[in-house]
Amino acid sequence: MQEATFMGQAAQAPSGTRDFLADELRRRTAAVTAVSEVFERYGFDPLETPAFERLDVVTGKYGEEASSLLFKILRRGVHEASGQADLALRYDHTVPLARVIGTHGSKLPSPFKRYAIGPVWRADRPQDGRFREFVQCDVDTVGSHSPLADAEVVYAVADGLQALGVEDFRFLVNSREALRGLLEVYGVGLELGDGVLATLDKLDKIGEEAVAGELAERGVATATAEAVVADIAADSPDRLRAKLETNPRGKQGLAEIDRMLELTGGLEGRIAFAPRMVRGLDYYTGAIWEVEAVGYPGAVAAGGRYDQLVAALGGSDMPAVGGSVGIERILATQETAADDRRGLDVALTALGHSEAGTLRLARALRGRGLRVGTYLGTSGKLAKQLKWADDQRARFAVIRGADEQAAGEITVRDMATGEQHRVADDDAVAQIERLLGH
Amino acid sequence: MQEATFMGQAAQAPSGTRDFLADELRRRTAAVTAVSEVFERYGFDPLETPAFERLDVVTGKYGEEASSLLFKILRRGVHEASGQADLALRYDHTVPLARVIGTHGSKLPSPFKRYAIGPVWRADRPQDGRFREFVQCDVDTVGSHSPLADAEVVYAVADGLQALGVEDFRFLVNSREALRGLLEVYGVGLELGDGVLATLDKLDKIGEEAVAGELAERGVATATAEAVVADIAADSPDRLRAKLETNPRGKQGLAEIDRMLELTGGLEGRIAFAPRMVRGLDYYTGAIWEVEAVGYPGAVAAGGRYDQLVAALGGSDMPAVGGSVGIERILATQETAADDRRGLDVALTALGHSEAGTLRLARALRGRGLRVGTYLGTSGKLAKQLKWADDQRARFAVIRGADEQAAGEITVRDMATGEQHRVADDDAVAQIERLLGH
Incomplete structure (x- = not known):
């Protein structure tokens, strides 16, 4: 696609943030789904809180250094001119968890087992692979003193790591x-x-x-x-x-x-007592753990028991244990394999006046769950349209030239081998499914 | 769970935002997945942009009224005291789309067919069911004049609506x-x-x-x-x-x-020429459409061709056509069915000193993809633990009392009928899967 200029120069995403284009986004979505499925099997429930919290809810909760990393939102309307903030973007999933316990307490099951996978925002210097918008992947049980709860979090994290392809x-x-x-x-x-x-x-x-x-x-x-x-x-x-x-x-x-x-x-x-493993955070109270993995720098997960944190965050006194999977670190270390790229199952070329028929076939193929694209460009040349099909990583291209239309047929071209098959219109969907091995 | 107080009173989510607890969040996630799958079948690729854009990128793009609805982010560090903003939360998916074309132009396929499903933020008055954080669900093709592109968006939206359960x-x-x-x-x-x-x-x-x-x-x-x-x-x-x-x-x-x-x-x-349907937005240039559905107030989807918008947003001159599915309106109208609530497949009670065995069984069942919870409370009474299993909407509870442990067996209790089965430890997973009808 032609480069566009924006405001006279190509505008970028804000410093420390990323645009996720298709291949990488699909990989990220698959990772989140895989970890979610593991947490679900452990009986954890999903929780999603707003992207921002009231500033008074987060103020004083993170210590001085972290507070300077908050993205604060300016008051709106007539108050905008005050230059004051009243909201702050989510800095982690823990303060929102404590707030949710305050807001919804009686509606929540006891103990409250929840997972939260979503972006948090920190105004860190965007360097060393640190981002200002990144996904945290947390699992916590609030309201249980039982060591079973600690062990359950460890197992859930272990299975989550395996689901992300981290084995060793x-x-x-x-x-x-x-x-x-x-x-x-x-x-x-x-x-x-x-x-x-x-x-x-x-x-x-x-x-x-x-x-x-x-x-x-x-x-x-x-x-x-x-x-x-x-x-x-x-x-x-x-x-x-x-x-x-x-x-x-x-x-x-x-x-x-x-x-x-x-x-x-x-x-x-795959678990051992390690006296050297200390964990820097103040709020842990009991068993703590960290996970190292061959091929990954630093810890790929960490967690522990923090029985006083919910109270310290302004909630009532409640025991808690949790863990966090370093999903960004894991995704950054793993390469996007070439075959992760999603192509079309079928690319429909558009020659002559066959658009209505093309759309009918597209619809029928999509109805079978296939991923189908139709040529939307201006070229009437088959070679150019097949080039498009190739760019789309299509497995098959469908050609409906004048010949085919006269015969009530289509040509199905295997984009890898160049092999072509003539197929009757009526039989097109079944034949294409057969060629795709469905 | 016991009500917790936060800062002396129960803190709420910020005005106009929502916490999504498990049942509702699962319903929303399923809806997003269903629509995504439809858009994928049409060859649209997912795109995710940061939650915020540079303020200079969005300034002047939305008109005066919309600009007053932007959530603006205060500058950070030494600049915070200036009271000035340099970023704004995403107001829609369209300006980010135009910006992405500027940023990544040559890396994008042509035409660029993308869908974006994610939250946008508007400081509207939070009333009449309007939220300040809500999901927009957009599908757009940029770079094609072809009427096939218009028709493809219409079909994709129609299939998306059906995937959301909107039929009529x-x-x-x-x-x-x-x-x-x-x-x-x-x-x-x-x-x-x-x-x-x-x-x-x-x-x-x-x-x-x-x-x-x-x-x-x-x-x-x-x-x-x-x-x-x-x-x-x-x-x-x-x-x-x-x-x-x-x-x-x-x-x-x-x-x-x-x-x-x-x-x-x-x-x-299910499609007709309607002279009365005008659409208020300025930027449409060609065919426009809106979708009404029995049982839903207002339009459940809308779209059209907007060949000058990308240029007007500061991108280069590029034809475009798109549509938006009113996913929030649809979700708000549909009720969460009672059986949408996800329970446990198996609730493991914990009596006596059988925790390690309980966790072993839990792990084996989870390995089979089952959703399994273990009792994490302090009560040693079976009745209380079965009450917990019931609260968890468990289909089966597993009991491992002293009797069972001595015999190397477990009791599996059907929580709906109260029927109980004694099963050998070794055979537990297979028997539970059989009882679940797997």
């Missing part, structure tokens, strides 16, 4: 309580706790020495910092178990991990 | 050229043309007298205004044909209508 993966499990227990053992005050864990989470990024240094800056004695870092970096379950032997909090954390491993035994070797 | 519908066809020809016959200057047509479009709303009055205000002589209104209101093809006999523009319009009726003969009586 491994769940790394840890527990916030075990990690806090370790800090207790070393006498690190709990008031330093979450910050310390956020720092420990950087081990893979900045290394042991830098992490120990940052812990010292946070007020942990140097020798203690080095010992804690060494324990975590060793990534040895036995070593951590030994350290936590006499610490009640730590032992509770180990019990959470063991229960998780017991209940997810069906993953057969 | 009728296409009303007219032509902008025929209507402009009629105005020429009466000596109404073309400079008054579009405004006059917008007024004529109000016939059903405000009646003949008021329309004639408004035409007079627009500068049409009173007698002429009354004559034009009478011709349109009569809704008689023969009368309009007679009037246009000697007017070249009018005759071209009639030819467009006749061609459309010829090419859409397959709709058998």
Whole structure:
């Protein structure tokens, strides 16, 4: 198609956003459908919230850094001139989930098991493959303390990854309580706790020495910092178990991990206790996990229990556990295979005055579920129309020239081999289906 | 689930927006899928553009009234304090389509046949069932003058309506050229043309007298205004044909209508020339149509040819034809049938210490594609757990009490009849599939 100019120059999609053309969009839609079907099998229900929330609902929920990444919507009408915002685009699916529990509480089943797959918007710098509009794929159970709920989320995510074609993966499990227990053992005050864990989470990024240094800056004695870092970096379950032997909090954390491993035994070797896996986010309270997969950078999924978050978001006190599949990261790593491109089953050329007959045949073929295009250009030349059929990746082209029309027939051309068949008009649909192997 | 309060009171979704809970969302997703499948059969390709466009891309594209309905996004970071906007939420799918032609021109097939089904946002007053976030369902062919393209859109929309369960519908066809020809016959200057047509479009709303009055205000002589209104209101093809006999523009319009009726003969009586059907929008240039359906208020679909719009939106000069299915109106009119509600195939109760076995069975059943829930609550009482299974609309509940565990069996309970079957653990999946009739 001829390049068009827009406002004198080709306008682009806004920075950090993408237009999804057919092939890529079909691949994305198929991925979302596949994951949805898995979540449905686990009894999770779909939930869709508006693209934006009231600014007062999200304000103060994400911390300072995240708040600066909100896309805020200007007030409208006479209030527009105020330059003030009253709405903000969805930043994640979690705050909307907490809000929905407030709005619809009594209408929701208990526990509330929901999945949400849809775009969120963050005004991050659009670089390093980061987008400002991207799909998050979340599954959460709100209202259950049961470890079965934790295990169910893990299984659902594992099956979701497989549905996305990620086979060679491994769940790394840890527990916030075990990690806090370790800090207790070393006498690190709990008031330093979450910050310390956020720092420990950087081990893979900045290394042991830098992490120990940052812990010292946070007020942990140097020798203690080095010992804690060494324990975590060793990534040895036995070593951590030994350290936590006499610490009640730590032992509770180990019990959470063991229960998780017991209940997810069906993953057969694809789940393990990984003391080094810390997770940076503050809000986790119990078992936490991350999934690494061969061929994919970083984590392809992550989650855990967050029993205080719904209350912290302004909802009532409610236990919760959830996970998120990194669908954008997975889609970005997988290539669009050439045969993902969807062509036409049948391309109908249009020669002479046979349009009504062409549309009749098109309609009959579409009625059989086939994907059918008709030539809409201006050329009366067969070669040009067959070139169009080829561009459309058509398996067969139908030709209805003067000859064919006089004989009450059509020619069906196999676009791969060039082989042609003459077929009676009356029999056209059945013959084309036969040629397509239907 | 217990009502939660959010910020001290139950927060709502923003005014004019909706949360879609499971049953309704599944119905909406099924509707979108059904229409998409129809459009795919017609060789249209899906297109998804970002939720927002650059403000300079949309500014001046919609006219004054529509511009005041844009949701504008505040600049971010250090620019936030300026109170200025630089982005706007998508107002329709048409301006993004024109922009995409500018951005991706040479990568797009020619003609470019695309469908777009997704939310748009308008800051309308949220009343009369109008929403500020609603789904538009558009199909357009850009780059073809062929009447086949017009007919293809009509057929695709007709099949789309049927896929949505709208059976008893009728296409009303007219032509902008025929209507402009009629105005020429009466000596109404073309400079008054579009405004006059917008007024004529109000016939059903405000009646003949008021329309004639408004035409007079627009500068049409009173007698002429009354004559034009009478011709349109009569809704008689023969009368309009007679009037246009000697007017070249009018005759071209009639030819467009006749061609459309010829090419859409397959709709058998569900399409007709309707002189009274005018369509208010300025941008149509050729054949136009609207669809009325028994049981639905207003039009359930509409469309037409708009050969100058893409250029007017800043793209290059490109013929175009399209249609829009009123999917929100259709969904709002149809009731969610009780059996649209999706229940569980199997609800697994959890008694005693059988969780690992319960999860194993759950996994095996889910592996067979069944929708399976496990009890995640705290009650150890079977009656309470069966109540949960009932709330989940489960077809079968599985019970694994101490008895069953000792015998290596499970009990499968038909939740509708109360009938119970004892089944060996090893045979559980096969027996449950048999009971489900799979």
